[in-house]
Amino acid sequence: MRFTSEQRLEDGVLERAFTLGEISGILWTPGSASAPAPLMLLGHPGGLHRMYPRLAARARHCAAQGFAAATIELPGSGDRPRSAAAEEARADLHRALEAGEPVGEGIVDRLVLPLVDQAAPEWRAALDALLTLPEIGGPVGYSGGIIAIGIRLAVVEPRISAALLFAGSFVPRATFEEARRVTIPLLVLLQWDDEGNDRQLALNVFDAFGSQEKTLHANTGGHTGVPEFEGDAANLFFARHLK
Amino acid sequence: MRFTSEQRLEDGVLERAFTLGEISGILWTPGSASAPAPLMLLGHPGGLHRMYPRLAARARHCAAQGFAAATIELPGSGDRPRSAAAEEARADLHRALEAGEPVGEGIVDRLVLPLVDQAAPEWRAALDALLTLPEIGGPVGYSGGIIAIGIRLAVVEPRISAALLFAGSFVPRATFEEARRVTIPLLVLLQWDDEGNDRQLALNVFDAFGSQEKTLHANTGGHTGVPEFEGDAANLFFARHLK
Numbered sequence: 001m002r003f004t005s006e007q008r009l010e011d012g013v014l015e016r017a018f019t020l021g022e023i024s025g026i027l028w029t030p031g032s033a034s035a036p037a038p039l040m041l042l043g044h045p046g047g048l049h050r051m052y053p054r055l056a057a058r059a060r061h062c063a064a065q066g067f068a069a070a071t072i073e074l075p076g077s078g079d080r081p082r083s084a085a086a087e088e089a090r091a092d093l094h095r096a097l098e099a100g101e102p103v104g105e106g107i108v109d110r111l112v113l114p115l116v117d118q119a120a121p122e123w124r125a126a127l128d129a130l131l132t133l134p135e136i137g138g139p140v141g142y143s144g145g146i147i148a149i150g151i152r153l154a155v156v157e158p159r160i161s162a163a164l165l166f167a168g169s170f171v172p173r174a175t176f177e178e179a180r181r182v183t184i185p186l187l188v189l190l191q192w193d194d195e196g197n198d199r200q201l202a203l204n205v206f207d208a209f210g211s212q213e214k215t216l217h218a219n220t221g222g223h224t225g226v227p228e229f230e231g232d233a234a235n236l237f238f239a240r241h242l243k
Numbered sequence: 244m245r246f247t248s249e250q251r252l253e254d255g256v257l258e259r260a261f262t263l264g265e266i267s268g269i270l271w272t273p274g275s276a277s278a279p280a281p282l283m284l285l286g287h288p289g290g291l292h293r294m295y296p297r298l299a300a301r302a303r304h305c306a307a308q309g310f311a312a313a314t315i316e317l318p319g320s321g322d323r324p325r326s327a328a329a330e331e332a333r334a335d336l337h338r339a340l341e342a343g344e345p346v347g348e349g350i351v352d353r354l355v356l357p358l359v360d361q362a363a364p365e366w367r368a369a370l371d372a373l374l375t376l377p378e379i380g381g382p383v384g385y386s387g388g389i390i391a392i393g394i395r396l397a398v399v400e401p402r403i404s405a406a407l408l409f410a411g412s413f414v415p416r417a418t419f420e421e422a423r424r425v426t427i428p429l430l431v432l433l434q435w436d437d438e439g440n441d442r443q444l445a446l447n448v449f450d451a452f453g454s455q456e457k458t459l460h461a462n463t464g465g466h467t468g469v470p471e472f473e474g475d476a477a478n479l480f481f482a483r484h485l486k
Binding site: 214229 | 435446449450454455456457458459460461462463470472475476479480483
């Protein structure tokens with residue numbers, strides 16, 4: 001991991017851009033940390049530059065709670081090379097959506113599964129690197145982004161203690177089966193009126209999770225309408241599990 | 244409204260028993276209230292004496308937030324006269340449950356609807372009386388108990404600004420229709436593994452509510468297993484709407 005730039009944000013949070021091999025990432029650490037901080041991995045749909053304002057806001061929210069936060073670019077997004085197969089799957093997806101056709105399992109599998117297979121080891125490598133920093137101590141939480149990536153990480157990465165998952169993206173059948181193997185505490189957000197999202201599938205995924213503590217927060221509104229107060233709810237959730 | 248006894252609880256909360264005509268009730272007010280307090284109406288399944296420990300705990304939780312809390316006995320519970328029709332419906336219900344048969348709509352209607360019709364005006368009368376006290380100012384919230392009563396009150400009582408409803412009891416079809424007319428902010432609790440509760444019906448009721456702000460919190464566990472952290476979530480919800 002190599003830091004490439006740093007800036008101090010208004011509220012004292014230190015923001016550092018880094019690269020991990022070919023992958024770019026951002027680390028935010030609280031201004032006033034006395035002890036090594038817990039770490040939140042911030043998931044997103046891909047495109048760090050485009051997502052930056054929202055990611056920085058979430059990171060500052062974490063820092064206010066005493067947590068460091070970090071994120072990395074997803075495969076095939078931002079400045080990373082595209083995969084022909086993923087681009088083709090994405091084109092098929094848009095064709096189906098524009099034609100008002102149901103999105104077939106084949107498209108979802110081709111779009112999501114290779115992404116998960118590639119992204120999960122990258123996030124784990126980032127975690128390896130981040131946890132060597134003296135200012136970061138753990139425990140580690142994961143929050144948001146593509147739910148299939150969150151589920152994979154929750155299953156394979158024992159250093160993640162709790163996860164907030166956003167049930168708002170396509171779930172391959174294989175991911176659904178993986179959900180049964182998740183056992184860490186979960187907070188699952190669902191936008192009740194998210195037109196592009198299959199509500200019943202989201203409820204089935206919630207049902208499938210093997211976790212003893214799992215909570216679903218469903219709110220009125222569309223995909224991007226998660227109410228601000230869910231930020232406070234997330235704080236309560238992670239305060240219970242990362243301290 | 245006539246106060247019949249009072250005691251000061253350990254944390255300074257003043258607990259007063261009262262009667263409103265034939266109906267007994269309890270009022271809790273914060274020890275250190277400087278201004279007239281918002282009021283929380285504490286719903287319950289009937290039987291003030293049996294429910295007292297849980298009600299008192301919820302009331303102290305309210306008081307810690309600066310809210311007064313009050314509750315009254317339900318028709319046909321505690322020291323109040325039984326209705327022959329309600330007792331018969333209850334016996335039919337238990338017979339159906341013991342036989343493992345589905346509980347028919349007729350039984351639910353006979354059990355719940357007369358209770359709602361009688362209880363709702365009583366809670367409104369209690370509210371009339373409570374709001375004349377100088378130490379209580381409003382706004383008013385409603386929390387818990389039999390969901391059909393909460394829904395009726397949310398529809399007919401404009402002084403109730405926000406409600407927490409527990410989707411864990413029988414919902415007559417007429418109540419389901421009433422749910423569409425609820426417009427106040429709602430927090431709905433659902434125990435995901437509540438064996439005696441129809442999960443799909445609960446989700447349908449949540450879907451039916453007409454409120455622009457409605458949030459469902461579904462948690463693992465059975466009917467009585469609502470996690471303690473939902474107390475904090477309720478605090479956040481009511482702090483947003485009753486202050």
